Amino acid sequence: xxxxxxxxxxxxxxxxxxxxxxxxxxxxxxxxxxxxxxxxxxxxxxxxxxxxxxxxxxxxxxxxxxxxxxxxxxxxxxxxxxxxxxxxxxxxxxxxxxxxxxxxxxxxxxxxxxxxxxxxxxxxxxxxxxxxxxxxxxxxxxxxxxxxxxxxxxxxxxxxxx
Amino acid sequence: xxxxxxxxxxxxxxxxxxxxxxxxxxxxxxxxxxxxxxxxxxxxxxxxxxxxxxxxxxxxxxxxxxxxxxxxxxxxxxxxxxxxxxxxxxxxxxxxxxxxxxxxxxxxxxxxxxxxxxxxxxxxxxxxxxxxxxxxxxxxxxxxxxxxxxxxxxxxxxxxxxxxxxxxxxxxxxxxxxxxxxxxxxxxxxxxxxxxxxxxxxxxxxxxxxxxxxxxxxxxxxxxxxxxxxxxxxxxxxxxxxxxxxxxxxxx
Numbered sequence: 001x002x003x004x005x006x007x008x009x010x011x012x013x014x015x016x017x018x019x020x021x022x023x024x025x026x027x028x029x030x031x032x033x034x035x036x037x038x039x040x041x042x043x044x045x046x047x048x049x050x051x052x053x054x055x056x057x058x059x060x061x062x063x064x065x066x067x068x069x070x071x072x073x074x075x076x077x078x079x080x081x082x083x084x085x086x087x088x089x090x091x092x093x094x095x096x097x098x099x100x101x102x103x104x105x106x107x108x109x110x111x112x113x114x115x116x117x118x119x120x121x122x123x124x125x126x127x128x129x130x131x132x133x134x135x136x137x138x139x140x141x142x143x144x145x146x147x148x149x150x151x152x153x154x155x156x157x158x159x160x161x162x
Numbered sequence: 163x164x165x166x167x168x169x170x171x172x173x174x175x176x177x178x179x180x181x182x183x184x185x186x187x188x189x190x191x192x193x194x195x196x197x198x199x200x201x202x203x204x205x206x207x208x209x210x211x212x213x214x215x216x217x218x219x220x221x222x223x224x225x226x227x228x229x230x231x232x233x234x235x236x237x238x239x240x241x242x243x244x245x246x247x248x249x250x251x252x253x254x255x256x257x258x259x260x261x262x263x264x265x266x267x268x269x270x271x272x273x274x275x276x277x278x279x280x281x282x283x284x285x286x287x288x289x290x291x292x293x294x295x296x297x298x299x300x301x302x303x304x305x306x307x308x309x310x311x312x313x314x315x316x317x318x319x320x321x322x323x324x325x326x327x328x329x330x331x332x333x334x335x336x337x338x339x340x341x342x343x344x345x346x347x348x349x350x351x352x353x354x355x356x357x358x359x360x361x362x363x364x365x366x367x368x369x370x371x372x373x374x375x376x377x378x379x380x381x382x383x384x385x386x387x388x389x390x391x392x393x394x395x396x397x398x399x400x401x402x403x404x405x406x407x408x409x410x411x412x413x414x
Binding site: 049050051086113134135137139145159 | 198199201202204205206208209210211212213215216282285286288289290292293295296299300303
């Protein structure tokens with residue numbers, strides 16, 4: 001019988017299709033893993049954004065990966081809002097992965113999310129705080145657009161969501 | 163009206179609002195005045211249409227048809243969105259003002275619903291509230307900038323505000339199930355929401371140098387919640403459901 005921990009570690013191989021450096025585990029969206037005596041596995045995911053187009057794709061990716069395991073029973077995956085995802089659920093490893101993709105990681109423990117907070121985004125290339133917010137919306141729902149006044153580089157940030 | 167019917171009435175109006183404003187927002191894709199705005203309206207469209215799907219899913223759990231059927235097979239008189247959401251995008255000033263007025267109402271609605279006694283809705287509201295906050299941040303930034311811009315930008319924003327105002331009041335048209343929803347602690351009610359909305363938008367409009375139309379001229383454009391719509395809604399629905407009507411099983 002697989003343990004929850006084993007399944008979780010295997011799911012680290014499943015990456016966010018929009019940010020392929022981060023696993024869905026480090027993104028913090030795997031909110032439930034249940035394994036039965038017969039090795040039937042049920043995984044619960046929570047959406048980052050309600051309109052995220054990668055939701056169903058990620059369900060399929062999880063199912064596909066787990067189905068490959070030897071001696072696995074039935075695999076089922078569902079998406080539920082029972083636990084509300086926030087960017088504080090991203091692991092420290094996840095923050096590194098986001099940075100590796102060229103995105104500024106979201107600030108942690110944001111009591112109040114406002115424009116000022118987004119304006120304080122640190123450049124993922126040169127770590128400068130001298131940056132300008134261009135738009136709170138970017139190429140995917142979870143990103144904002146910024147410009148670094150020091151290294152003169154346009155960059156994207158992962159928006160804090162509380 | 164029993165509480166399930168009252169709940170359905172509430173879910174329908176919210177889901178339809180999200181779907182229709184989402185579709186209107188998407189009409190800016192490719193033609194936004196600057197690239198960032200093109201992206202902003204497209205992102206907000208994606209958020210809202212995604213939110214509408216989850217609200218339709220709740221209706222499906224309560225015995226209504228599935229999300230696609232609800233979105234694509236009803237006619238205008240079966241929709242419960244406020245008339246404000248169905249108006250054409252117009253000039254950018256109008257779209258911005260509508261976005262400002264509508265999204266503040268939305269944000270406050272979901273803020274309150276986070277404490278709804280109907281748990282599935284409270285959970286969705288928690289999620290949506292965090293998302294819509296970004297929409298209101300975007301809207302207030304532009305309202306301030308253009309209100310304080312030059313003479314032309316200010317005049318355009320004021321005229322758009324005058325045009326949109328009575329339609330915006332129509333957001334708060336009361337439903338028949340309102341008392342039941344309040345008794346069951348599912349929803350605070352439209353009157354309370356409207357008051358919070360006025361308190362939230364007034365200081366921002368003042369800061370922007372824009373004036374809310376005089377109270378004596380307020381005439382809410384009601385009817386949307388009961389299926390009475392402007393001539394703009396049916397063509398929007400026809401366009402939105404074009405692919406579905408040709409092939410309901412199409413996958414893309």
